[in-house]
Amino acid sequence: MKTESPIVAGVDGSAQSLEAVRWAADAAVRHRVPLLLVSALPAAHGTFGDAVNLSAGVFTGIEYVGTQRLATAAELARRSVRDNHLTLRTVLQHGSAVPALLEVAKSARMLVVGSRGLGEFTGGLVGSVSSAVASHAACPVAVVRGMPEMDAPPLDGPVVIGVDGSSNSEPAIAAAFEEAALRDVDLVAVHAWSDFSLLTVAPADLSDNELAWSAAEPAEQALLSESLAGWKDKYPDVVVRKVVVRDRPVHHLLQQSEAAQLVVTGSRGRGGFASLLLGSTSRALLHAVSRPLLIVRR
Template structure:
């Protein structure tokens, strides 16, 4: 099987699915969703909470009075076990010292997927501006899923944004794997009017046409479709803003998958405008998938 067809949760890694918990109901929804992914992908599951670096007692940041890291992790493991059912998945519980975002980013080095909730009690979740979920999605070394409250059992197709460049290839890989694992339809969305699509060397830089953009989408999907013959693919080419179309399609989706950076790929814009807008505009899980996660790329991103 080619690299495009790997069914791992991210880009060929077999590390655990890591989910942050803080004792909130929203975080437990994220645990349930993460357990489902781990069970379907045959990956280990790690439930993780953070404690302040200068505090040596087991109390989570911003946790309710009387709570403890061990109690929160025990509850999270119970939720995971309930979602996993008979699936044979190893579930580990980890307490780490540091800020929630920093701890999750650190663990992303060896993870297949990092999962966080939204609007919880502690700093694993938070508001839309400067939230931990945004920070983790921006800097993690693997794919990051942000799971809204109440959406952990949503069904419907997997929706993925495709921009026709190499930046969207890892997102396509993840989306095909997710659709195959769940037996779901894949909706591949290519919107092409907001900015010009870069032309390869020697190509005609003339005006775009719907026929040309259909061909761009078909080329992007070709290898993945061949390696995932059981996945039914709906191809959507629209002359519209990507955010508007992805948000509209999310209404009936089980998840939306986007690349971390858009067509520009500027190192200073680690989380592209489309990815950021979708992350904060839909009511289903959003998976943000980075591009090249090699050590060289990591140095480039932080240069």
């Protein structure tokens, strides 16, 4: 990936997208790359198949709104990082948000979106746009939620990464080490022996010894250490805290995320089928985690 590849943030004027803009501006400064703000407009013709054609006057009004949204987002981005060497540009695209964002993601370092946008049902934690780009984007996708107010202290705490020992998690490990190094914080690496609760497949009164966990734990500790070894050499200043558990990785990642500033996961795990765009763990975190989540595709 080229060093100058931008961090892209989707802008639709919602409070959630403005949170994403602030997070993306900070990330762009940390990574020393440009920030690109992208907003999408309905197409002038054929917005819903051939059922709707917008007149020139109506479309000009919509274009003005889009331009103003980008201007507001750009001002917020600059204020949030105090113009700290932030290189920023804006793009107003015509068409639906998902295809527009997926197109710019092809040449992006990272795509950043809010958890929900305008027009999303408020009962869901993740909107249709954020879910779609997390599943299909060609670059890492950060879905932002839980940001403090503009003048409040920033998120602190470690970066948390889920490690399953498979090759699918290797790019996520690399990204997590980089983010921890850029933020000068600890990295908490969580590894589970089983992706599923063993109580669902074994009697509840079985002990850890009867479930063979006691015998397996040293090997799982070694597997986690092996997965992290090369990256610890590359980032010697990053303090790594290892957490090895028996089962339910999502449960333990959510616990660790409560005190974290960023959670990182791969798009698919050791049991994921190649045809699945998001594995069970990344999908569950996407809908449940209360901190910014970075999904890194292999």
